[in-house]
Amino acid sequence: MKIxxxxxxxxxxxxxxxxxxSQNPRSQGYQYxxxxxxxxxxxxxxxxxxxxxxxxxxxxxxxxxxxxxxxxYVICCINAALVRGLLEECFLKKVKAVHLFTxxxxxxxxxxxxxxxxxxxxxxxxLGIRLIGPNCMGIYNPRERIAFNHDLCMEPGSVGAIVQSGxxxxxxxxxxxxRGVRFSKVVSYGNAVDLNETDFxxxxxxxxxxxxxxxxxxxxxxxxxxxxxxxxxxKIKPVIILKGGRSRAGIKSxxxxxxxxxxxxxxxxxxxxxxxxxxxxTLNELIDLAAAFYxxxxxxxxxxxxxxxxxxxSVLASDEYEEAGLEVIPIPEDIVxxxxxxxxxxxxWLCNPIDASILATLNLKxxxxxxxxxxxxxxxxxxxxxxxxxxxPGDLWVEFIEGDANGCMMVRKEGLKPIVAVVGNPEIGVSxxxxxxxxxxxxxxxxLTGEGVPVFSSPGRAAVAISKLVDYYQYWKEAxxx
Amino acid sequence: MKIxxxxxxxxxxxxxxxxxxSQNPRSQGYQYxxxxxxxxxxxxxxxxxxxxxxxxxxxxxxxxxxxxxxxxYVICCINAALVRGLLEECFLKKVKAVHLFTxxxxxxxxxxxxxxxxxxxxxxxxLGIRLIGPNCMGIYNPRERIAFNHDLCMEPGSVGAIVQSGxxxxxxxxxxxxRGVRFSKVVSYGNAVDLNETDFxxxxxxxxxxxxxxxxxxxxxxxxxxxxxxxxxxKIKPVIILKGGRSRAGIKSxxxxxxxxxxxxxxxxxxxxxxxxxxxxTLNELIDLAAAFYxxxxxxxxxxxxxxxxxxxSVLASDEYEEAGLEVIPIPEDIVxxxxxxxxxxxxWLCNPIDASILATLNLKxxxxxxxxxxxxxxxxxxxxxxxxxxxPGDLWVEFIEGDANGCMMVRKEGLKPIVAVVGNPEIGVSxxxxxxxxxxxxxxxxLTGEGVPVFSSPGRAAVAISKLVDYYQYWKEAxxx
Numbered sequence: 027m028k029i030x031x032x033x034x035x036x037x038x039x040x041x042x043x044x045x046x047x048s049q050n051p052r053s054q055g056y057q058y059x060x061x062x063x064x065x066x067x068x069x070x071x072x073x074x075x076x077x078x079x080x081x082x083x084x085x086x087x088x089x090x091x092x093x094x095x096x097x098x099y100v101i102c103c104i105n106a107a108l109v110r111g112l113l114e115e116c117f118l119k120k121v122k123a124v125h126l127f128t129x130x131x132x133x134x135x136x137x138x139x140x141x142x143x144x145x146x147x148x149x150x151x152x153l154g155i156r157l158i159g160p161n162c163m164g165i166y167n168p169r170e171r172i173a174f175n176h177d178l179c180m181e182p183g184s185v186g187a188i189v190q191s192g193x194x195x196x197x198x199x200x201x202x203x204x205r206g207v208r209f210s211k212v213v214s215y216g217n218a219v220d221l222n223e224t225d226f227x228x229x230x231x232x233x234x235x236x237x238x239x240x241x242x243x244x245x246x247x248x249x250x251x252x253x254x255x256x257x258x259x260x261k262i263k264p265v266i267i268l269k270g271g272r273s274r275a276g277i278k279s280x281x282x283x284x285x286x287x288x289x290x291x292x293x294x295x296x297x298x299x300x301x302x303x304x305x306x307x308t309l310n311e312l313i314d315l316a317a318a319f320y321x322x323x324x325x326x327x328x329x330x331x332x333x334x335x336x337x338x339x340s341v342l343a344s345d346e347y348e349e350a351g352l353e354v355i356p357i358p359e360d361i362v363x364x365x366x367x368x369x370x371x372x373x374x375w376l377c378n379p380i381d382a383s384i385l386a387t388l389n390l391k392x393x394x395x396x397x398x399x400x401x402x403x404x405x406x407x408x409x410x411x412x413x414x415x416x417x418x419p420g421d422l423w424v425e426f427i428e429g430d431a432n433g434c435m436m437v438r439k440e441g442l443k444p445i446v447a448v449v450g451n452p453e454i455g456v457s458x459x460x461x462x463x464x465x466x467x468x469x470x471x472x473x474l475t476g477e478g479v480p481v482f483s484s485p486g487r488a489a490v491a492i493s494k495l496v497d498y499y500q501y502w503k504e505a506x507x508x
Numbered sequence: 509m510k511i512x513x514x515x516x517x518x519x520x521x522x523x524x525x526x527x528x529x530s531q532n533p534r535s536q537g538y539q540y541x542x543x544x545x546x547x548x549x550x551x552x553x554x555x556x557x558x559x560x561x562x563x564x565x566x567x568x569x570x571x572x573x574x575x576x577x578x579x580x581y582v583i584c585c586i587n588a589a590l591v592r593g594l595l596e597e598c599f600l601k602k603v604k605a606v607h608l609f610t611x612x613x614x615x616x617x618x619x620x621x622x623x624x625x626x627x628x629x630x631x632x633x634x635l636g637i638r639l640i641g642p643n644c645m646g647i648y649n650p651r652e653r654i655a656f657n658h659d660l661c662m663e664p665g666s667v668g669a670i671v672q673s674g675x676x677x678x679x680x681x682x683x684x685x686x687r688g689v690r691f692s693k694v695v696s697y698g699n700a701v702d703l704n705e706t707d708f709x710x711x712x713x714x715x716x717x718x719x720x721x722x723x724x725x726x727x728x729x730x731x732x733x734x735x736x737x738x739x740x741x742x743k744i745k746p747v748i749i750l751k752g753g754r755s756r757a758g759i760k761s762x763x764x765x766x767x768x769x770x771x772x773x774x775x776x777x778x779x780x781x782x783x784x785x786x787x788x789x790t791l792n793e794l795i796d797l798a799a800a801f802y803x804x805x806x807x808x809x810x811x812x813x814x815x816x817x818x819x820x821x822s823v824l825a826s827d828e829y830e831e832a833g834l835e836v837i838p839i840p841e842d843i844v845x846x847x848x849x850x851x852x853x854x855x856x857w858l859c860n861p862i863d864a865s866i867l868a869t870l871n872l873k874x875x876x877x878x879x880x881x882x883x884x885x886x887x888x889x890x891x892x893x894x895x896x897x898x899x900x901p902g903d904l905w906v907e908f909i910e911g912d913a914n915g916c917m918m919v920r921k922e923g924l925k926p927i928v929a930v931v932g933n934p935e936i937g938v939s940x941x942x943x944x945x946x947x948x949x950x951x952x953x954x955x956l957t958g959e960g961v962p963v964f965s966s967p968g969r970a971a972v973a974i975s976k977l978v979d980y981y982q983y984w985k986e987a988x989x990x
Contacts, residue, residue, distance in 0.1 A: 057899060129865070133819075135856020163899070176901040177945060191820025193864075193897030197932075204935050244823060270820060275836030275860065276827035282859045282866070283819030308968050309824060337615075337765030338673025341726060342750075342791060344757035354757030374617020377764045378757065382675075383611070384764070415675030417539060417645070419658040453686050453933050453965055455954030459941055463659060472937030483935055486790050 032156055033221070033229040036123045037167045037211050039099035040069045043090060043121075045112060046103030047073030047081050054127050055103035058174075059084070065171040065180060070095055090115040100124045101164060106131055106139065109146050109160075117153040124150070126159035132217055132285035133161055140285075147219040161284060162216025163192035166199060166209065169235075174214060175199070183208020185316055186236035188226040190215060190244045190284050191270070198240065198312065205317040206475035210235040217285050224252045231255075231262050238319045240312060241267040245286025249297075256301040261505075264498055266315045268306040269294050302501055304494050314482060314491040321480040322444050322492075324499040327406030329355045330492070331399040332379035332485075334392055334430045335411030335448075340379035343411055343448070343485035350489035351497075354378050358404040365390075382413045382426070392433035400442035406496075407444040409488060410434045412470065414450050420462050431470045435477045446492065447474050451483035514638055515703070515711040518605045519649045519693050521581035522551045525572060525603075527594055528585035529555030529563050536609050537585035540656075541566070547653040547662060552577055572597040582606040583646060588613055588621065591628050591642075599635040606632070608642035614699055614767035615643055622767075629701040643766060644698025645674035648681060648691065651717075656696060657681070665690020667798055668718035670708040672697060672726045672766050673752070680722065680794065687799040688957035692717040699767050706734045713737075713744050720801045722794060723749040727768025731779075738783035743987075746980055748797045750788040751776050784983055786976050796964060796973040803962040804926050806981040807974070809888030811837045813881040814861035816874055816912045817893030817930075822861035825893055825930070825967035832971035833979075836860050840886040847872075864895045864908070874915035882924035888978075889926040891970060892916045894952065896932050902944050913952045917959045928974065929956050933965035 042062060048055035055075070059082055062071050072093045073086040080086050087093050090100070090112070100121050102112060106128050116124055131143040143160065150157045158164055163174035168182040175196030185207055189195035195214035202209070210233065213226050223243055230236045239259070246252045259265045271280035271288030280288040298305045304319075306312035330352045332343050344354050357365075357378050365372055368388050375384060380395055388395075392410065399405055412430040416423050430447075437445045449471045454464050474481050482488035524544060530537035537557070541564055544553050554575045555568040562568050569575050572582070572594070582603050584594060588610050598606055613625040625642065632639045640646055645656035650664040657678030667689055671677035677696035684691070692715065695708050705725055712718045721741070728734045741747045753762035753770030762770040780787045786801075788794035812834045814825055826836050839847075839860050847854055850870050857866060862877055870877075874892065881887055894912045898905050912929075919927045931953045936946045956963050964970035 051904060052900075054899065057901070060901070130869070133857065134853060136853055175899055176905075177943070189820075191818060191823070192899070193818025194820035194824075196899065197821075197897045201932075201934050204937060204940065242820065244820075268824075270823035270827065272827045273830035273836075275830050276823050278838075278859050279819070279823040279826045279861060279863075282857050283823055283863070308828065308966060310966055336673060336675025337761070338671075338676035338724065338726075338752060339679075341673070341752035341758050341761040341765055342676075344761045345752065345754045346790065348755035348757050354755075356760075371616060371618055375615065375764050377760050379761060381761075381765070387612070415679045417536065417657055417674070417678065418534075419539070419542070422533065423658075450683075451933060451935050452683050453953060453963065454950055455686060455957065456947060456950040457954060458686065459947070459950060461659075465938060465941070468936055468938040468941060471935060472939060475937065481935065484790060484792055 029225050030229050030232040033225060036099060036156070036158070037165060038170055041072065041095055041097050042067065042069060042099045042101060043072040043074050043093060043097045044101045044103065045074040045090065047075050047086060049078060049081055053103065058101045058103060058127070061173050065173050067171045072097060090119045093119070097121050101127060103127045106142055110149055113146070113149045113153055113155060116155050121155060123156045123158065125164035126157055127162070127164065129161035131160050133282055135282065143217065143219060150220055157220035158213065159216040160219065163195050163214035166195070166212040168209060179203040179208065181208050182210060184210055184235065184237040185240060185320060186210045186230040186233060187212040187240040188215065188223055188230065189213065189242045190223070190286070191242060192216065194242050194309070197309070198242070201313045202316050205313060205481065207316045207320045218247065222247065224248065224255050227255050227259060231259055237263060238316065239263055239265045240316055241265060242270060242312070243267060244270045244280040244284050245288045249289065253297055253301065256297065256303055260302040261502065264304060264319050266304040266306055266312060266319065267298060268309065268312045302498065304498050310487070311490065314487050315494060317480040318491040318495045321478055322495060325407055325444050325496050326500045326503045328493070328496050329353045329404060329406045331405040331408045333395055333399070333408065333410050333433070334413050335379070335381055336413065336415040337381050337383060339411055339415050340381040343379055346486035347489040350486065350493040352489055352493055355404065358402050361398055361402060364398065379411065382416060392430045393436055396433040396437050397442070400437045405443060407446070407492065408437060410445065410447045411485065412447060412449050414467065424466055427466060427470065431474055434474055434479050438477055438479050445479060446488050447479050447481045448485050448488050449474070449481050449483065511707050512711050512714040515707060518581060518638070518640070519647060520652055523554065523577055523579050524549065524551060524581045524583060525554040525556050525575060525579045526583045526585065527556040527572065529557050529568060531560060531563055535585065540583045540585060540609070543655050547655050549653045554579060572601045575601070579603050583609060585609045588624055592631055595628070595631045595635055595637060598637050603637060605638045605640065607640040607646035609644065609646065611643035613642050615764055617764065625699065625701060632702055639702035640695065641698040642701065645677050645696035648677070648694040650691065661685040661690065663690050664692060666692055666717065666719040667722060667802060668692045668712040668715060669694040669722040670697065670705055670712065671695065671724045672705070672768070673724060674698065676724050676791070679791065680724070683795045684798050687795060687963065689798045689802045700729065704729065706730065706737050709737050709741060713741055719745060720798065721745055721747045722798055723747060724752060724794070725749060726752045726762040726766050727770045731771065735779055735783065738779065738785055742784040743984065746786060746801050748786040748788055748794060748801065749780060750791065750794045784980065786980050792969070793972065796969050797976060799962040800973040800977045803960055804977060807889055807926050807978050808982050808985045810975065810978050811835045811886060811888045813887040813890045815877055815881070815890065815892050815915070816895050817861070817863055818895065818897040819863050819865060821893055821897055822863040825861055828968035829971040832968070832975040834971055834975050837886065840884050843880055843884060846880065861893065864898060874912045875918050878915040878919050879924070882919045887925060889928070889974065890919060892927065892929045893967065894929060894931050896949065905945070906948055909948060909952065913956055916956055916961050920959055920961050927961060928970050929961050929963045930967050930970050931956070931963050931965065
């Protein structure tokens with residue numbers, strides 16, 4: 027069977043058995059069952075447990091073979107020593123795919139565990155069963171209401187993610203959801219004895235529901251194959267990769283985490299450059315890039331116009347945008363002339379960013395200047411610094427900062443120009459949650475995101491994400507022009 | 509008079525006149541009066557307004573000379589054209605210092621405004637009046653209950669800040685306060701026609717209430733003098749500098765913000781290196797460094813032990829710590845042996861970071877392993893990754909993450925080893941504020957901070973701040989040893 031079809035079936039099982047389902051909330055056998063129930067998975071659910079009659083109100087079976095219906099997909103939460111026996115049962119039950127949550131295999135470095143992992147791999151091959159894992163969280167498909175962690179957003183979107191780490195898979199979905207990003211499907215694939223990053227990459231490239239691909243990878247067993255698919259990949263959809271295990275200590279951690287050979291980061295970086303993969307350096311940057319690629323159109327120029335915020339904030343924004351490779355160009359002549367007609371004294375003072383003091387002098391609101399800049403062909407995109415640093419108390423402060431946000435949303439709604447917003451994200455303590463200032467920032471962040479404006483927590487983070495996005499689209503535009 | 513005495517008087521005025529005080533909440537004349545009243549400044553407060561009888565319930569005077577008592581300090585919020593007249597009045601009233609909030613002078617680039625600024629400077633010199641500004645927010649001294657913005661913390665501490673930008677001055681105090689940092693005094697000094705960065709630096713070096721100095725600087729009029737003081741400064745107290753105006757666009761913004769000559773960033777960087785100033789690259793990094801220097805002792809080694817969080821998080825932490833120049837050393841032999849006695853299978857698996865899965869296998873809590881590592885002379889400091897990425901729902905999740913935080917606080921309380929915590933700071937929308945997960949993170953952040961543990965929002969941000977702190981103390985230790 028084609029790998030794309032195999033994996034598509036895995037993401038759309040009509041029935042799921044949780045082997046090692048349990049009444050103990052501290053076990054993942056309990057948690058996986060709860061995920062299926064809590065999120066409302068619509069297929070058949072079969073807990074498998076040697077002794078329990080029912081778990082969480084669902085009729086339980088002592089073994090796979092007792093299950094009356096077909097089983098498409100097995101989530102395996104039992105001890106590693108029992109996996110080979112289970113695979114035999116799966117074969118008899120005609121199960122096509124098994125997700126091995128089961129861990130403590132090769133990642134422990136223990137020789138026996140490594141051998142066992144190798145035998146599990148061989149058994150599955152022989153029996154024609156596809157494996158996800160071991161040592162991973164498996165699949166998340168909001169359209170099917172299948173998930174691998176609590177509190178995950180069930181609204182589907184167009185970002186696919188291939189995540190070697192289980193904990194990070196949940197974090198990526200959760201953190202990106204706060205930024206307005208929605209996912210098509212996600213897989214956490216751990217030690218990757220069978221299905222691996224390259225297989226899932228093939229799948230997401232083929233999958234029509236996926237427009238952007240995120241990858242967290244620690245290592246690979248077949249670099250050549252991965253390289254080949256990556257080279258094809260970035261032409262089809264943007265692929266954003268965060269590589270774990272770049273340093274000496276990181277490489278050691280990788281071994282004890284997913285038993286992967288992390289490889290030299292120099293080699294990886296050559297591969298990323300040659301394949302035009304977008305590289306993220308931190309988890310936060312991965313999420314920033316997801317938000318940028320999710321919300322922004324293919325921008326192919328780097329001339330940015332910046333509005334709002336105080337003078338110091340504007341200076342730092344200029345620095346951070348330019349240092350990230352964007353062009354903070356002078357205000358175009360026709361806009362200067364128009365603004366001079368409002369206040370002739372402005373000539374020497376006016377610059378990009380147009381900060382809050384200059385706006386006040388011109389008696390202009392953010393929305394007016396943004397419209398003006400959005401209509402100019404000189405700018406490739408706009409960025410708004412919300413004026414959090416304004417000196418006014420409560421009500422007046424809200425008026426200014428809402429003005430900035432409204433300007434953003436107007437430009438976005440009318441589709442005048444790609445636009446991003448910078449709204450700070452201070453480290454608020456619980457006693458400050460209700461404070462009007464921080465509440466307003468949270469409200470505007472959510473409102474902007476809801477209107478399709480990507481929101482970043484600092485000018486520097488916005489700038490790095492945008493710059494990498496433009497690099498990506500510029501490259502493919504130029505490649506297409508040739 | 510010595511500059512230190514002059515500035516100390518400015519930070520401790522017994523009476524303040526707000527010239528241009530106003531009943532209009534959109535004017536800074538109104539706001540400065542409110543700051544004094546809201547925060548409870550205990551000295552005499554004199555609003556000065558040509559026509560009003562009283563403002564905010566305080567008897568108002570038509571001019572300085574009508575004020576019955578002495579006036580130590582004037583906050584000037586009137587139009588630039590009226591400043592020279594005010595200085596004459598100040599001379600007659602024996603006012604020693606004037607803070608010019610008044611702006612639209614040289615920063616506008618307008619020739620007349622530049623000339624006026626020059627004349628204001630000369631007048632003040634001739635009349636023996638010291639000026640702060642123009643185009644700035646003036647002073648913040650929580651011990652005197654004087655402030656230049658709303659919602660600033662009134663609990664005093666030991667960080668002094670010299671901030672050329674008014675908006676950033678408020679932001680720095682507010683953002684640092686959320687991180688547990690408290691200030692001795694802060695000045696926002698704008699165009700710096702008289703008192704400038706070097707004067708304030710001299711003051712904070714001398715000031716016993718100040719242990720760490722933060723600086724946001726856009727430019728200087730006397731680089732040689734600044735260099736001389738900086739060279740002396742870093743030996744006495746850590747000086748952390750964020751330089752605004754590093755890029756082409758940033759340099760232009762600086763001119764239109766504080767009319768400063770930003771100078772070449774290469775020159776500045778040579779100065780920073782030669783003077784052992786700690787350089788911050790972003791506002792967030794400045795706040796991170798403030799938290800690090802505020803809470804941590806003088807650490808002179810870079811061997812870090814990391815605990816907690818899932819496998820992927822641990823891999824990324826290793827990378828980010830090592831990339832920042834810290835040493836994520838292997839677990840020391842004696843600790844390995846001790847842990848093997850609990851679970852002999854751990855040998856090949858165990859590594860630094862000790863992640864949540866490994867802890868679970870050992871049946872150890874964070875607090876146990878942390879005590880063990882804290883007692884080892886092999887580590888110079890410890891870092892805890894709170895296990896936000898744990899797979900469990902509400903109650904169990906809270907149990908794990910609280911365990912991590914308790915471990916941190918134990919080490920801190922018992923003074924076993926310098927320790928930092930990493931608690932993520934997702935961009936929460938207002939509808940998510942009450943969510944148990946984000947509430948818990950806010951609660952733990954506040955609790956840890958309250959116990960003197962510096963909290964960072966990502967491993968990378970922690971690592972950069974710590975590494976720069978160790979560089980600073982290592983240098984002075986070695987210099988002292990010679």
